[in-house]
Amino acid sequence: MLQKKEKRYIINTYNRRPESTLLLTRGRGTLLWDAEGKEYLDFVGGIAVNALGHAHxxxxxxxxxxxxxxxxxxxxxxxxxxxxxxxxxxxxxxxxxxxxxxxxxxxxxxxxxxxxxxxxxxxxxxxxxxxxxxxxxxxxxxxxxxxxxxxxxxxxxxxxxxxxxxxxxxxxxxxxxxxxxxxxxxxxxxxxxxxxxxxxxxxxxxxxxxxxxxxxxxxxxxxxxxxxxxxxxxxxxxxxxxxxxxxxxxxxxxxxxxxxxxxxxxxxxxxxxxxxxxxxxxxxxxxxxxxxxxxxxxLQIGFLDDVEAKGRYFREKLQLLSDKFPGVVLEIRGAGLIIGLELQGKAKEIQHLCQAKGLLVNCLGDKIVRFLPPLNVSRAELDSALKVLEESFKEVFAGE
Ligand SMILES: Cc1ncc(COP(=O)(O)O)c(C=O)c1O
CATH class of the missing domain: 3.40.640.10 (Type I PLP-dependent aspartate aminotransferase-like (Major domain))
Structure with missing residues (x-):
């Protein structure tokens, strides 16, 4: 219903697709929920907007x-x-x-x-x-x-x-x-x-x-x-x-x-x-x-040091993931908590699978997966995201 109205009333500049575009209705911290109540870890962060997560x-x-x-x-x-x-x-x-x-x-x-x-x-x-x-x-x-x-x-x-x-x-x-x-x-x-x-x-x-x-x-x-x-x-x-x-x-x-x-x-x-x-x-x-x-x-003392440390931690874990899938990851780039994972391809497949498994990430073309979690993301949330990513890698790249 809502999707139909969107198509009817909104100019099609965002190319939203009913089969893959979520309707997100509630957020708290790093978490978002869709209209059916399904929970997502938000590593898109409103494209670098929600620096302190949702409902801070x-x-x-x-x-x-x-x-x-x-x-x-x-x-x-x-x-x-x-x-x-x-x-x-x-x-x-x-x-x-x-x-x-x-x-x-x-x-x-x-x-x-x-x-x-x-x-x-x-x-x-x-x-x-x-x-x-x-x-x-x-x-x-x-x-x-x-x-x-x-x-x-x-x-x-x-x-x-x-x-x-x-x-x-x-x-x-x-x-x-x-x-x-x-x-x-x-x-x-x-x-x-x-x-x-x-x-x-x-x-x-x-x-x-x-x-x-x-x-x-x-x-x-x-x-x-x-x-x-x-x-x-x-x-x-x-x-x-x-x-x-x-x-x-x-x-x-x-x-x-x-x-x-x-x-x-x-x-x-x-x-x-x-x-x-x-x-x-x-x-x-x-x-x-x-x-x-x-x-x-x-500006709270220690906040920015923590962003730096969490970014380093996430990138180190991505490197370990990359080692498990030789030839799949071309480069891991970033600073703090803006992180890009350049793949040989199939970034969109990874994005869709991650979404199905409850992790929102964003893609740049079909090669780069970008992570922009809230700056106050917890280490446990970083680990959960890495777990989903690894599961998705296994499904997409096993045997390559
Ligand atoms: C570096 C940079 N500059 C400018 C913009 C444009 O910002 P806005 O969409 O708020 O106009 C963006 C948006 O992605 C950006 O990443």
Missing amino acids: HPVLQAAREQMERVIHTSNLYYSEPQISLAECLVENSVGEKVFFGNSGAEANEAAIKLARKYMKTKGRADRFEIITALDSFHGRTMATLAATGQPKFQKGFEPLPPGFCYARFNDLESFRSQLNECTAAIMVEPVQGEGGVHVGTTAFLAGLRHLCDENNLLLIFDEVQSGMGRTGKLFAYENYGVHPDIFTLAKALGGGFPIGAMLCSEKVAAGFSPGDHASTFGGNPVACAAALAVLQEI
Whole structure:
């Protein structure tokens, strides 16, 4: 019934299939339940959104209290939750100023606009081009789509906004070769998420910083997927000791509430003047109150060390699994709790079998299984997921 209505009323961009798409109705911690009451371990985590799992009490409480006070007032007025969240983000990062939007694409759109405007205020209107990485993902608005270095997402939407060119990820020389007199900025994900869980190397990201400094360019890190504790550090750039001029957040920031943020240095922030950019819902009080509760939890002593340790543990166990099935696993990649398992193929089969056995994982193409469990996942839950994965491997790859 519901599936029929979905087909009737919702535009078919997600290709949901009644035979394999779940109707999830309830969640708590790492667990989700479908409409029939079947339980699942959630290692999709809302695609890196549910950093503290489902129905996390402090987040619920903060949002509920704010909802009862006031849900929305607009950016015409001061908002206490918005200012407190900005303070917390700035005091715990290299960012000095924040702009709030509602999504990752919006945060990146703001970064792109700011990079262009900053160059104009510096008298360099000729500098507008941004070099991004092949296999990157920056969003689906027209500018962020143009920034996304994957033709498959761009096809059919041409002409794309001009001002973007692409270089190979983790290849400094490739980025250097794209530099020209129009270049304003370099924008990369420190860890590519949608592109297949590719972790940036320190040599590459530090090299980009150097390249930007040498050429007076801005370095933008898209931490929409890799920020907010996902890699075992609050922000992914901390793994590298490389400080971006601008970085963007969304996904996990609101613990499930839609919110995005762009942070930048004071100097770069001066590129925007009143009226240059805005968002009706950006910095909504409820989303900000929830985000502040998420941040406070992630900042608890030992929380991030635990994320790092659990990620290492999971990857070590994946290696043991890989050893049992020679030739099946091509690579195990990741940082903290963003983990990709590259297989020779049949990733979708593994995904479907895992789902049938009560474990939700996500696939990138038919080769990569991605794990994005809540950051507060327990070791017992990691072990349960590994058990399901091994059973699925046995069914799919036995005898290969
Ligand atoms: C690195 C990165 N940037 C931007 C986005 C776009 O975020 P949103 O879907 O919230 O617009 C995503 C989404 O997957 C992402 O992974």
